[in-house]
Amino acid sequence: MHLEALLDLIKHSPITHGIAAVVEHFLKGTQALVPRLAVGACVVEGDGEAPRVAMLLPPECMPPVGRDPSRLFPGFSDEQVFELDDGLAGSTFHLAIPVGSLSAEERELGEHLQQALGSMIEHARDYHQALRKSEGLARTHGKLVQTEKLASLGQIVAGVVHELNNPLTSIIAYSDYLKKKTQKRGQGGEDVSDDLERLRRIGEAAERILKFSRDLVAYARPSTDIPGPVVLASVIEQAIVFCEHELGKNCITLHKSVEPNLPPVRGISGQLTQVFVNLFTNAAHAMHLTGGVLEIDARLASDEAVVVEVADNGVGIPEDDLKQIFEPFFTTKVDGAGTGLGLSIVRDIVTQHGGTLSADRRPERGTVFRLNLPVVAVPPSMRPPRI
Numbered sequence: 001m002h003l004e005a006l007l008d009l010i011k012h013s014p015i016t017h018g019i020a021a022v023v024e025h026f027l028k029g030t031q032a033l034v035p036r037l038a039v040g041a042c043v044v045e046g047d048g049e050a051p052r053v054a055m056l057l058p059p060e061c062m063p064p065v066g067r068d069p070s071r072l073f074p075g076f077s078d079e080q081v082f083e084l085d086d087g088l089a090g091s092t093f094h095l096a097i098p099v100g101s102l103s104a105e106e107r108e109l110g111e112h113l114q115q116a117l118g119s120m121i122e123h124a125r126d127y128h129q130a131l132r133k134s135e136g137l138a139r140t141h142g143k144l145v146q147t148e149k150l151a152s153l154g155q156i157v158a159g160v161v162h163e164l165n166n167p168l169t170s171i172i173a174y175s176d177y178l179k180k181k182t183q184k185r186g187q188g189g190e191d192v193s194d195d196l197e198r199l200r201r202i203g204e205a206a207e208r209i210l211k212f213s214r215d216l217v218a219y220a221r222p223s224t225d226i227p228g229p230v231v232l233a234s235v236i237e238q239a240i241v242f243c244e245h246e247l248g249k250n251c252i253t254l255h256k257s258v259e260p261n262l263p264p265v266r267g268i269s270g271q272l273t274q275v276f277v278n279l280f281t282n283a284a285h286a287m288h289l290t291g292g293v294l295e296i297d298a299r300l301a302s303d304e305a306v307v308v309e310v311a312d313n314g315v316g317i318p319e320d321d322l323k324q325i326f327e328p329f330f331t332t333k334v335d336g337a338g339t340g341l342g343l344s345i346v347r348d349i350v351t352q353h354g355g356t357l358s359a360d361r362r363p364e365r366g367t368v369f370r371l372n373l374p375v376v377a378v379p380p381s382m383r384p385p386r387i
């Protein structure tokens with residue numbers, strides 16, 4: 001009879017509802033089985049966390065005195081304490097009787113309940129861990145899908161930009177042709193200065209777009225470059241050109257200071273451009289509501305390294321987030337606006353270049369990213385004075 005009731009209790013354990021629900025279910029079931037007993041359980045959660053105590057008393061019982069988990073029913077004449085399993089260290093199951101002592105049958109029942117409750121709690125714990133993991137996997141999968149989408153979008157954009165080359169080359173060639181023709185007209189005494197100026201502007205604008213599109217296609221191409229000396233000033237300049245639209249759209253002013261004749265760093269220029277594009281884009285996003293100032297400061301830090309600071313006065317990064325921003329997939333941008341991969345890739349690139357990257361909150365407002373990169377060699381004239 002008891003065995004059947006026990007099996008029933010196990011069968012209906014609400015393990016998908018968590019440990020608290022399982023304990024409550026067992027206590028209620030036990031009390032229904034032997035109403036004259038008081039039953040309780042003390043479950044220790046996590047590492048060293050305070051035990052969660054649950055108990056049920058038959059209506060005629062006095063409330064227990066105190067809440068010492070080792071004795072839930074100190075006022076009772078007989079209390080049997082059953083240790084739950086190893087995985088639930090410190091957790092106990094209690095049977096108590098107000099007067100007299102527990103019968104042998106009640107003690108045996110207690111042992112069965114102890115085992116059943118122990119394994120049900122473990123099942124509930126495992127279930128929730130598995131659930132958390134599978135939710136995490138589903139989130140990661142969603143982010144990977146988004147990343148893939150952005151990568152293919154990048155390829156499409158690179159293809160479209162490449163298609164601009166031919167019409168741009170025609171515009172440049174025809175504006176040149178018209179310029180020469182106009183100059184000839186001018187030689188005949190006609191005033192052509194306005195037309196010449198217009199044609200010069202057409203040619204110049206087309207050259208600018210052509211250069212931009214070529215650089216963009218080169219940037220999008222997978223890097224197969226071998227590391228070599230890279231001039232940081234050019235890399236920073238190129239990254240600014242790529243981000244010009246993003247900065248302009250968000251009303252961001254640029255303050256750039258690059259120490260003249262910085263020695264080259266050793267690396268792959270496409271990858272270093274990627275580093276700055278990411279840092280500038282993040283800064284632009286952080287200032288998109290208010291506008292602001294993007295400060296870029298590159299200087300020699302020592303005989304061996306260059307330091308570049310990229311600072312903004314945007315929303316800033318909360319202290320807790322600072323520890324996570326370099327983790328893959330950490331993002332605070334909503335609705336797929338960011339994949340959260342930018343800074344983790346940036347840090348990998350910087351590490352592969354033998355450098356370091358850190359972020360700090362600025363005292364007044366905003367964030368500063370500090371990038372250290374080893375230089376190829378510093379000529380003595382460039383060495384900072386020793387203090």
Ligand SMILES: Nc1ncnc2c1ncn2[C@@H]1O[C@H](COP(=O)(O)OP(=O)(O)OP(=O)(O)O)[C@@H](O)[C@H]1O
Binds near residue numbers: 339
């Ligand atoms: N300059 C900054 N100011 C404020 N927060 C920043 C700044 N740079 C990064 N962050 C924070 O760090 C998070 C992670 O940045 P990361 O570049 O890795 O990913 P993302 O910008 O969210 O997405 P993605 O770069 O893939 O588009 C951002 O979501 C943002 O919360």
Ligand SMILES: [Mg+2]
Binds near residue numbers: 281282
């Ligand atoms: Mg980013």
